[in-house]
Every structure is written in C-alpha cells, then in structure tokens.
Amino acid sequence: MTSKNxxxxxxxxxxxxxxxxxxxxxxxxxxxxxxxxxxxYIDFASGIxxxxxxxxxxxxxxxxxxxxxxLAHVSNLYYTEPCAKLAKELxxxxxxxxxxxxxSGAESNEGIIKLARKYSxxxxxxxxxxxxxxxxSFHGRTVTTLKATGQERFHNYFFPFTEGFTYAIAGDxxxxxxxxxxxTCAIIMELVQGEGGVMPLTPxxxxxxxxxxxxxxxxxLIDEVQTGVGRTGSLFAFQQYELLPDAVSFAxxxxxxxxxxxxxxxxxxKNVLGPGTHATTFGGNPICCAGALAxxxxxxxxxxxxxxxxxxxxxxxxxxxESKYITDVRGLGMMIGIEINGTxxxxxxxxxxxxxxxxxxxxxxxxxxxxxxxxxxEEIDKGLAIFKKVMEEA
Numbered sequence: 068m069t070s071k072n073x074x075x076x077x078x079x080x081x082x083x084x085x086x087x088x089x090x091x092x093x094x095x096x097x098x099x100x101x102x103x104x105x106x107x108y109i110d111f112a113s114g115i116x117x118x119x120x121x122x123x124x125x126x127x128x129x130x131x132x133x134x135x136x137x138l139a140h141v142s143n144l145y146y147t148e149p150c151a152k153l154a155k156e157l158x159x160x161x162x163x164x165x166x167x168x169x170x171s172g173a174e175s176n177e178g179i180i181k182l183a184r185k186y187s188x189x190x191x192x193x194x195x196x197x198x199x200x201x202x203x204s205f206h207g208r209t210v211t212t213l214k215a216t217g218q219e220r221f222h223n224y225f226f227p228f229t230e231g232f233t234y235a236i237a238g239d240x241x242x243x244x245x246x247x248x249x250x251t252c253a254i255i256m257e258l259v260q261g262e263g264g265v266m267p268l269t270p271x272x273x274x275x276x277x278x279x280x281x282x283x284x285x286x287x288l289i290d291e292v293q294t295g296v297g298r299t300g301s302l303f304a305f306q307q308y309e310l311l312p313d314a315v316s317f318a319x320x321x322x323x324x325x326x327x328x329x330x331x332x333x334x335x336x337k338n339v340l341g342p343g344t345h346a347t348t349f350g351g352n353p354i355c356c357a358g359a360l361a362x363x364x365x366x367x368x369x370x371x372x373x374x375x376x377x378x379x380x381x382x383x384x385x386x387x388x389e390s391k392y393i394t395d396v397r398g399l400g401m402m403i404g405i406e407i408n409g410t411x412x413x414x415x416x417x418x419x420x421x422x423x424x425x426x427x428x429x430x431x432x433x434x435x436x437x438x439x440x441x442x443x444x445e446e447i448d449k450g451l452a453i454f455k456k457v458m459e460e461a
Contacts, residue, residue, distance in 0.1 A: 070103040088420055095122025098442035100425065109450035111436040112425045116293050116402075119320030120365050121439040127323045127361040134357035142348060149356035156363050160302055162311055163331035167340070168351035172292030172318035173207025175328040176255070178345060179314040180211060182332065183253035183286045184231075186339045190284075197251040198288075201237045203263030203430070206255065206290055215255065218263065237268060240275040247279075253286040253313075254279075258304040261293040264430030265397060265404025273308050286313040286336070292328070293402070296320035297366045297440050300375035300400030307399070320440075323362040327355040366440070374400050374440050377447065381436070384451040390458040403436040404429060410461055418461070424453040 068076075073091035093103045098121055100108045113119065120127055134149060141147060154166040169175050180198060187195040200206065204217040213221050214228040222228060233251075236242040243254065254276060260266040280287040287310075294304040295317040301307050305315060313336050318328030329350070332339070349355075378400040385396045385405055392415075395406035407415065412434050416426045429435040438447070 068103055073103055088417070090420060097121045097123075098439045098446045106423065108420070108423045108425050109446050109453065110425045110442075111438045111450050112427045113320075113437050113439045114324070115427065116298060116319040116437040117322070118324050119296055119298070119440050120323050120362055121441040122324075124323065124361070124365075124441065126365060127358055130357045130361040131325070131354055134354045138353050140349070140352055140354075143346065143351060147351065147353045147356070149353045149360060150351035153351075153356045153359050153363070156360065157331060160363070161306070161315075161331060163315065164334045165337040166329055166331050167345065168327065168329040168356070169318075169347050170326045170349050171207075171328050172290075172316065173209045173212045174347065175292060175316035175318050175330050176206045176212050176215065176290055177209060179255070179288045179290075179316050179330050180215065180253075181345055182314055182330070182336060182339050183288060185344065186286060186336060187252035189339065195250050195252050196231045197233055197248065198231060199233050199235050199243060199246045199251055199254045201256055201260070202234050203237060203260050203266065204255075204257055204290075205260070205262035206257075207292075237266065238272050240272060240279065243276055244279060247283075247285065251283075251285055253288050255288040255290055257290045257292075257294065258308060259294050259299065259399055259402055261402070261435070262429055264406070264433045265402060265435055267397065267399055270308055273310065277310055280313075288313060289315045291315050292318045293437075294399075296362065297371055297374055298400055298402050298437065300371055300378060302363075302366060302371065304399065321359050321362060322355050323358045325352075325355040325358045327352070327359055370440075377401060377438075377440075377442065377444070378403065380444065381438070381447055381451070384447070385454065388451075388455045388458050390461065392458065392461060398436075401436070401438055401440060401442075405434040405436070407432050407434060415457060415461060418457045419453060422453045422457055424450050424457075426454075 070091040091103050092100050094101050098110045100110050200215050200217045202217040206212040206215040211229040214232050217234045233246040235246040289305050289312040291303050314332045316330045321327050392407050392409050394408045412432050427435040
C-alpha cells in the first residue's frame with residue numbers, strides 16, 4: 068500500500084477524533100521511522116513517549132514474541148509469571164510496596180483517585196473526598212480524569228463531570244492550602260507538567276506540598292504517566308525529588324509500545340483496595356508485562372545516566388538555534404519543551420514533519436520533544452539539523 072491508500076482507508080473507517088498528520092508510517096528502527104513511500108523521519112516524539120526503547124528493539128521483540136508463543140492472556144483470576152516479576156522489579160527499584168496494573172494513563176489515574184477516596188472513607192467516613200490538582204495539569208480523557216485536569220478548555224461537552232476536584236496554582240503553596248479546605252483527601256501532581264507546557268515543579272514547592280499532606284493526613288499522588296520509566300533521567304521523576312509518594316501512576320513508556328499502565332502504593336496504602344474494589348480485565352497482561360520487563364532490563368543505572376547526558380546534549384543544541392521565535396528551552400532528561408512566541412507552534416511542527424522530523428506540541432505555544440530513550444547521537448544531530456532549518460526559515 069501507499070501512504071495515500073492507508074490514509075484514505077483509515078479516514079473512511081475510523082471516527083474522526085484525531086487531527087492526524089498526513090503521514091502513514093510502515094516501520095521503524097531505533098529512533099528512525101519510515102512511511103509507506105520509503106521516506107525516513109527522525110522521531111522526537113516516540114508515540115507520545117510510549118516507544119521508550121525505540122523501534123524494533125531486539126531484546127523487546129524477542130521477549131514479546133516468546134511470551135506470545137506461550138501465553139497471551141488468562142485474566143487476573145489466575146497468577147502469571149511476567150506480572151509477578153514486573154511487580155517485584157518495580158517495587159525493588161522504587162521502594163514502593165504494592166502494584167496494580169491497568170492499560171492506560173487515564174485508567175491508572177482513575178485508580179489512584181479511587182484509592183485516595185477509599186482511604187479517606189475507611190478512616191474518616193463520608194464527606195472527605197476532594198482532590199486538589201494543579202492548574203495546567205493533564206490527567207486523562209475519561210469523565211473523571213478530564214475533571215481532574217486543571218485546564219478549563221477540557222471541561223466541556225460531557226456534563227455532568229465527576230464532582231470533587233479543586234485547582235491550585237503550581238508553585239504556590241498558599242494556593243494549594245486554600246484549594247484544599249477541610250474536605251480534601253489527596254493532592255495529585257505531575258512533577259513535570261507535560262501537556263501543560265513541559266513545566267517542571269520546583270523541589271521547594273514539592274517539599275512544601277509533601278509537608279502539608281503529611282501534617283493533614285492527605286495522600287500525595289504523583290502522576291508519572293509521562294515522566295516515568297526513565298523519561299526524566301531517573302526511573303521515576305519522584306526519585307529526583309527525593310520523596311516517597313503515597314501513590315504513583317505510570318503508563319506510556321512502561322510497555323515499550325504495548326498498552327500497559329498501573330500505579331504503585333506505599334506501605335500506608337497497600338491494603339486500601341481489596342477484592343471487588345478495583346479491577347480491569349487486561350491489567351497485567353502477560354505479553355505486555357514481558358515487554359515491560361525488557362524495558363526495565365534496558366533501563367539500568369548506566370543507561371539512565373546516558374539519558375541525562377543525551378537530554379543535556381539535545382537541549383544545548385536547541386538553545387544554540389538562532390530564532391526570534393524561541394523564548395525558552397526547558398525540561399528534565401529527554402522530556403523537553405521549546406517555548407515559541409510570535410508564530411504558530413503547531414504550524415512549525417507540521418513543517419518539521421514535512422522535512423522529516425516528528426515532534427509534538429504542548430500547551431498553547433510549546434514544541435514538545437519526547438525522543439526514544441535509545442536515540443543515538445547521530446539521530447539527535449539529524450533531528451537538530453532539521454529543527455534548525457525550519458526555525459531559520461520560519
């Protein structure tokens with residue numbers, strides 16, 4: 068098939084819920100994609116942070132293929148080896164106490180919202196249900212996680228939304244305290260706001276929120292759907308902030324390309340959800356867990372140090388681009404935001420794709436980069452060259 072064949076077939080058959088770029092990808096290797104017409108693209112997007120160890124990674128392909136030939140699915144009514152091994156690996160490498168597996172980031176965040184409300188109900192009874200989230204946050208596309216998202220533009224069409232969320236200003240602890248009132252059970256935060264513009268929270272603010280939570284028996288929930296699994300240069304971003312949250316959600320990069328998510332809880336919360344209180348049919352799927360084990364095996368300490376080095380190299384290269392439209396380059400590890408003012412960030416991303424570079428947008432004026440963590444320096448240089456060309460011609 069040609070790219071046009073694929074585009075026409077999909078457009079005639081799939082609901083138009085995405086504004087897709089006019090490109091149909093056929094294959095990939097490392098951090099390089101190829102469309103059906105043979106054109107190659109450097110990938111600075113990795114499927115919105117999903118393809119954490121690149122395309123056609125031999126270790127990952129072998130692990131997934133071997134498990135597919137043994138056992139695909141039996142549900143959580145039974146025990147499976149990949150699920151058990153993955154949970155233990157996550158516990159051992161984070162210091163958390165228990166794990167629940169789901170399929171997506173939104174589902175994972177739904178899980179920690181339920182966890183927080185049940186924790187408070189068990190201990191204090193009805194009425195202590197509110198959850199504080201941060202303005203410019205993003206927590207998912209379900210009715211509940213849309214309401215948890217601190218961006219008013221998402222709060223439309225699907226009324227009535229789930230009640231029990233208030234919003235605070237990131238970086239302002241007094242705003243958090245005011246939003247909490249006296250009926251709050253949890254505060255949920257992204258340590259780097261991804262969809263909101265790649266905005267890292269300061270350690271001072273995070274520590275102030277942690278103290279407020281500890282003093283008031285409010286659960287601290289960390290959304291690591293985008294920041295987790297090596298993206299920021301540590302296995303999870305909360306490890307750089309030197310804290311142990313009550314619960315942490317994850318998804319995207321954990322499966323290396325397969326749909327897998329979940330959340331981890333600390334010792335205080337490990338028995339909050341018992342039989343019948345939370346479930347999902349596909350959670351802990353053996354094939355997905357086998358892929359995730361291959362991802363975690365790749366992300367050892369030396370590899371994570373290299374993520375930091377590559378992120379610094381990429382940000383330095385971006386900062387050297389001379390353009391009147393670039394006003395800031397920021398991020399952690401290989402989660403990078405380039406703030407654009409004076410022209411359309413989305414139009415720039417379209418031009419970069421036409422030149423052979425896949426990027427993302429975030430917020431109202433940020434170009435977001437989430438390359439595969441395995442990207443080579445050669446691929447980074449090729450991508451930077453395209454980025455520079457488009458920005459200089461803009």
